[in-house]
Amino acid sequence: MKLRQRLLAATLVAFGAAAMSHAATPVLVIHGGAGVIRKDMNPATEKAIRAKLAEALRHGYAELQAGKPALDAVTAAITVLEDDPHFNAGKGAVFTHDGKNELDAAIMDGATLRAGAVANVHHVKNPILLARAVMEHSPHVMLVGDGAEAFARQQGIALVDASYFRTEERWQQLQKALQEDAAKQPHADVETAKHFGTVGAVALDRQGHLAAGTSTGGMTDKRWGRVGDSPIIGAGTYANAKCAVSGTGWGEFYIRTVAAHTICMRVAEMGQPVKQAAEDVIDREIPALGGDGGAIVLGADGSFATPFNTDGMFRGWIGADGVPHVAIYADEAGAQP
Template sequence: MRKKILVLLFIVGFVVSNSFPQTWSIAVHGGAGNMKPENFTKEQLDEYEREMNAALSIGVKILNSGGTSLDAVEQVVRYLEDCPLFNAGRGAVFTHEGRNELDAAIMDGKTLMAGSVAGVTDVKNPISLARKVMEDSPHVMLAGKGASEFARVKGIEMVDSSYFFTPQRWNDLQRTLSREKMGTVGCVALDMHGNLAAATSTGGMTNKRWGRIGDAPIIGAGTYANNSTCAISATGHGEYFIRYTVAHDISAFMEYQNLSLNAAVERVIMGKLLNAGGRGGVIAVDRSGNVCMMMNTTGMFRAFARSDGSNGFAIF
């Protein structure tokens, strides 16, 4: 009799340990804006596609091997922070004073733990610092010199501020653009274990002043993840995303009104945000692996992949 019970327990244990969905989904963005095809050369468009797909492939490899969504979103965003094409890390825009001030956030949908940094000027990969804040401190957000001091204590790679200089971004400042420069980066993912995660990184707005901080490092505004609903990374006019807590609002519509991911995103991005005058977009993945990438601007650099083999890249 005991032998039969042990066999039954083995069978039940096997079923339980393999009960999580063997599926994953991932989406990535490189910023939204009112851009037109004629504003880019074919070579530029090809380069954006190569870099977006290269970043995406990093996350795909992690998820496909059973890795976590947290690792996937961090590593994808790190790659984009190192790419000067985007307004994050190496390619961050300049403030009015001619500095690069970087923001980033990451969130774990399983635990609702989150970490973010704002206004850092000497951290090579702010997204990895944000993860350290989440995992190795009792806080959610660190800013400025304090964030840099924490980075040194935790062994995060530091760089001289000259590392962030790129001619294109410097020229953007000289033209004192009044519009927000596209290029904020983000990633959302669902892993094989059913856990969601989101990460966002940005250099903010060209010509920003007075230590301005946008929505990217604000949990619930530009970054949010909750295993019960979805993972969100936003890009656009940060002040509106903060006022309307866009990322959490999408999750709330799903949780309290039982809306689908697409319906919730549409309600917020094409409804509440657009009606208020806010411009931008989001990438989102829900707990079932559905992907939504939506913007109310003319373009958003975006790409996705799923374990069923579906994938895609688009700008306009």
């Protein structure tokens, strides 16, 4: 009997060691939006944005290093970006045509295909936290508007006065857009004209599980309760066992191409490398329809891609070396190993 117990114990130890030897190396990739124009970026703002991207990477990666799931890393990283006014999400959300802030977010667990999303919320400090609560504590996938905020109160999610989201830069962007509307002129600002502005994260944890999340303030001067791709599972946010995606760009085109899901299906079902799948959709399918933007894509093997077809995209990654790598412009190699 003792011999059998020793053999069983030895087998369990060997199994555990084998499992550990096959543990994945954690990776976290983030973005703070495509559509960056180099000539419009001043040095102080660029320095602050790079620092905040690095901070978000460190916060998210700390979760992965502690052995926590990819969902925790995604949530931690996005929360940092939502709290910073430089990004069009949370604190830095843009204004609608009516002078309001309407926030959207989504999160998805690749291991289980569970997902949660919120749209058109006005008082939720960190929409990504509410999206996760929808996933984990409701029978639904997406909640919108007043109903989403009622659920937030029930779940103890922090709500703030609408004034919290106001920044002078975003307000002036709206005033300029309204003047152009009145003069029947096209929007001169690229972010307004092309509907950019999002933050997102994708992560791979030690168990080899993937997760994706995206949060946005939408588009400046938008009307009629417009919702873009960010909170739509499969369009701007998607994760399965093989691939995780967060998009940033002209949302209508990401919806029409079901961009995030299409990329992951190319990886999971067609066996395409992550880089090829990402570029086929972001740099070919979407531009062919007249759209543009970027995405971050992470595979279960730890490979990732950060394609974009604009002048720049705020982006970064952190992996085995534990060092945040951050880049903005197309000619930088810092955000790709």
